[in-house]
Amino acid sequence: MxxxxxxxxxxxxxxxxxxxxxxxxxxxxxxxxxxxxxxxxxxxxxxxxxxxxxxxxxxxxxxxxxxxxxxxxxxxxxxxxxxxxxxxxxxxxxxxxxxxxxxxxxxxxxxxxxxxxxxxxxxxxxxxxxxxxxxxxxxxxxxxxxxxxxxxxxxxxxxxxxxxxxxxxxxxxxxxxxxxxxxxxxxxxxxxxxxxxxxxxxxxxxxxxxxxxxxxxxxxxxxxxxxxxxxxxxxxxxxxxxxxxxxxxxxxxxxxxxxxxxxxxxxxxxxxTGYFYKDRKDIMNKSFASHLGKNLGELNGKELKLKERIILGDGVTFLSKDYEKIGGTYINKIDTRFERNKREANAGETLVLKDIPKETKYVYRNYSKEISDFIESKMKITDKKHVIDIEFKGKIGEKAKIIVSTLNNKFELIKVSLESQGIIEQAKNKG
Missing domain, CATH: 3.20.20.70 (Aldolase class I)
Structure with missing residues (x-):
């Protein structure tokens, strides 16, 4: 497929x-x-x-x-x-x-x-x-x-x-x-x-x-x-x-x-999953229609109990009770209820937020630094290669054969066979 x-x-x-x-x-x-x-x-x-x-x-x-x-x-x-x-x-x-x-x-x-x-x-x-x-x-x-x-x-x-x-x-x-x-x-x-x-x-x-x-x-x-x-x-x-x-x-x-x-x-x-299954009650999103990201957790005043891991450099957006964007920032400092100046915070920890809009009801991450950095670094070193299949056939008493096959730029199958000059013999020495 x-x-x-x-x-x-x-x-x-x-x-x-x-x-x-x-x-x-x-x-x-x-x-x-x-x-x-x-x-x-x-x-x-x-x-x-x-x-x-x-x-x-x-x-x-x-x-x-x-x-x-x-x-x-x-x-x-x-x-x-x-x-x-x-x-x-x-x-x-x-x-x-x-x-x-x-x-x-x-x-x-x-x-x-x-x-x-x-x-x-x-x-x-x-x-x-x-x-x-x-x-x-x-x-x-x-x-x-x-x-x-x-x-x-x-x-x-x-x-x-x-x-x-x-x-x-x-x-x-x-x-x-x-x-x-x-x-x-x-x-x-x-x-x-x-x-x-x-x-x-x-x-x-x-x-x-x-x-x-x-x-x-x-x-x-x-x-x-x-x-x-x-x-x-x-x-x-x-x-x-x-x-x-x-x-x-x-x-x-x-x-x-x-x-x-x-x-x-x-x-x-x-x-x-769209229309794939007959039961599709969860297909609509009446709350928002644009990219907001992932809900980071439950907000209580200025404390956010995380349900997602965050790191320094993540981007967040602040939303009202109607999911209207009322602000946003990049995370440059992470303070939890028990620790300050952390580089990351995990799901289950409580993040202490300071400068957030007064009407904030939800906090969403709309930029994941970790994932973006990983993808960008991978794209720099990755390149798709043309697939070449190599098959080796060998049997004692017969010539060895290598068959190389691939598709050309017109997607036509090309095969090349190479045979050894001599025949394959049983090994005389062990090791």
Missing amino acids: KIVAPAGSIERFHAAIKAGADEIYMGLKGFGARRNAVNLTLEEYKEALDYAHARGVKVFLTLNTIMMDVEIEAIAINLRELYKHGLDAVIVQDFGLAEFIKVNFPDLELHGSTQMTVANHIEANYLKSIGFERVVLPRELTFEEIKEIREKSNIELEIFVSGALCISYSGNCYMSSFIGGRSGNRGMCAQPCRKKYTCDGNDEGYTLSPKDQLYGYDEIQKLKEIGIDSIKLEGRMKEPNYVFQTVNYYKELINGNNIEEKSSQIFNRGYS
Whole structure:
């Protein structure tokens, strides 16, 4: 099972590859469903293709919005350049664009975007019949629904396992378009679902704001068992540290290592397993809709009983009873009830805070120095290598043989065999 990682900028691109991503999806400036991401120029994209292919990583271009005729003409010029440079696939929502690519770039793989909302095997098989190689299923499907599609179709299936959830069907929401003329299907969603609303004039909160999705070990093993081809991570607008940590986390889960996730220490507006299970009571976060971090504990006056470890350099934010930000700082001094000038404090200890806003109800950590330092140091020394398999065959009375195999930059299998001049003999001396 492969990991498809996001790259909204060249920094995120390098972070994803260094963490072990197998495939990258990213856009060109002015196109795709994340127009507010930095995205890459044509020349940057070509350089990224070379960098990725040298490390055995595929690159997919995101053209996953509804296209105007004039836009298809404009993208054709850029697409022709990327096609000649070895682009691996294009992710599309628009059937007109898909037909255009199929006719003009017949060797280029087509992937159906999650915004196509292909939610059953009949639709998946139809995409396969008209030339699509892969489809990204909607986030709204349960595991049982995903499993049924896998059993009844042979198209490659890609599943989102982390990131923001849409209050509508995988981006097919017209709320932003109606309110402000910014359509999510044109890559310009203003995210009105993240605003505060009042229900019946009384109950005020972020009624339409879902928690982010984050599958864990159990969910990944279930997807792996039924033969899902790729898992997809959201995050073209998030920081490189988040991309690196999240890719690395899922790499460990795929390899069977049930490790603790740390992505929530970098970006956190609440997490759930989304729609994976039928019971999904915990999917919404009505308290806040932006990144606040992790709740550090229970505040009583100026004393905070910690439920998380903190160290010097951590960043904290102070929140009112309504989760409104009323201040923040970096921790440059740690005093507990019994000790002063510590370098760290552990869960269970009581932290004594001095200069905090009067209306503070909650204290959240929104920056973990320990995790950020670890990721940044690891990114400096880590680089993905091209995988080379070496097989040795040897038998007494026969020539020894070494078989070396790898993929070239076009992902074609290359094998080279070498034989010894003499035959293998039984050892005459022990030791």
